[in-house]
Amino acid sequence: MRVSKIRDGTVIDHLTAGEALNVLAILGIDGSSGEGVSVGMNVISDRLGTKDIVKVEDRELSQSEVDVLAVIAPEATINIIRDYAVVDKKRIERPTAVTGLLSCPNRNCITNANEPINTRFIVLDEGLRCDYCDSIVRENEVPAYLDVA
Numbered sequence: 001m002r003v004s005k006i007r008d009g010t011v012i013d014h015l016t017a018g019e020a021l022n023v024l025a026i027l028g029i030d031g032s033s034g035e036g037v038s039v040g041m042n043v044i045s046d047r048l049g050t051k052d053i054v055k056v057e058d059r060e061l062s063q064s065e066v067d068v069l070a071v072i073a074p075e076a077t078i079n080i081i082r083d084y085a086v087v088d089k090k091r092i093e094r095p096t097a098v099t100g101l102l103s104c105p106n107r108n109c110i111t112n113a114n115e116p117i118n119t120r121f122i123v124l125d126e127g128l129r130c131d132y133c134d135s136i137v138r139e140n141e142v143p144a145y146l147d148v149a
Helices: 020-026 063-072 139-145
Strands: 009-016 037-045 049-057 077-082 085-091 097-099 120-124 127-130 136-138
Touching: 009 020, 020 037, 020 049, 020 063, 020 139, 063 097, 063 139, 127 139, 136 139
Parallel strands: none
Antiparallel strands: 009 049, 009 077, 037 049, 077 085, 097 120, 120 127, 127 136
């Protein structure tokens, strides 16, 4: 089965094979909100060998969502689609920090003490480091610490 074009929305392409479900978790997509989503996993790719693709209809990603995606999928591209045409295509750039989208794994961190403070993680080669308590979140742990509340 081939996946059809979308009229409006976002295509996240060139994901490392096996990352599509993590991308859906980062975007808070679980199928309950009714948005159209297409997922291709382990699709043949000249550049990567195999890759995953995620198409989300009627939604454009925020910069903070793109920043978190960059941590787990640094080779990905984001394509913005309007009226069936690609109007913007860009490679994800790894940010230096991610603010407000992840919770800190350290229960004693100030960000977990019901204080009016957003989490902030510094992006490192091996993962993310909390800017307040220095706890590390590894790239493969990112979906578990998403703060989508």
